[in-house]
Amino acid sequence: MNPPIPYFGELLSFATAFIWATSIILFKKSGETVSPLALNLFKNGLTFVLLIPTMMVMGVSFFPVLPSGTYWLAILGGLLSIGLADTTFFRSLNMLGAGRFAVVDSLYSPSIILLAFLFLGERLSPIQWLGVAGIISAVFIVNYEPGQDKLERKRLLQGTVTGIISIDRKSTRLNSSHTDISRMPSSA
Secondary structure, three states, X not given: OOOOOOOHHHHHHHHHHHHHHHHHHHHHHHHOOOOHHHXXXXXXXXXXXXXXXXXXXXXXXXXXXXXXXXXXXXXXXXXXXXXXXXXXXXXXXXXXXXXXXXHHHOOHHHHHHHHHXXXXXXXXXXXXXXXXXXXXXXHHHHHXXXXXXXXXXXXXXHHHHHHHHHHHHHHHHHHHHHHHHHOOOOOO
């Protein structure tokens, strides 16, 4: 299948990055007046409201035939994983700012690598491990500023740790949702 315009995938990829960057800035501005939990509840509520017409237009069943335990597992997993990951994401963003959080967010790839190593038995070459070490080192180097007073350092450390928790929850959500989604019957 040929794309409707040349480099359509690349354009969509760029648009996604631009929209996400804009979202980060808007989340940061919103976080100045709204708590991380309230912002997360609003975001998820709006997502749910917009998901319903999208499913209707796409002809996707609201409740595919699945065992009831699967629904409860999805609800519990969503509350724990999405609730915790996104709330800690907003808290870290408020503490660090958008620029520093972007650096902390680069730990996402190493966390996926670590989970794939632990749970899937994937192995990396020495040069790939060097790349992982470079990413992790960059997080600490960029977030270290000599001459900061103790309160700022404490806030920086708390924001970094909170961001790492958010990334851990996000990567765990990705790994755990892969299996559940692959078992769902297709509506097509």
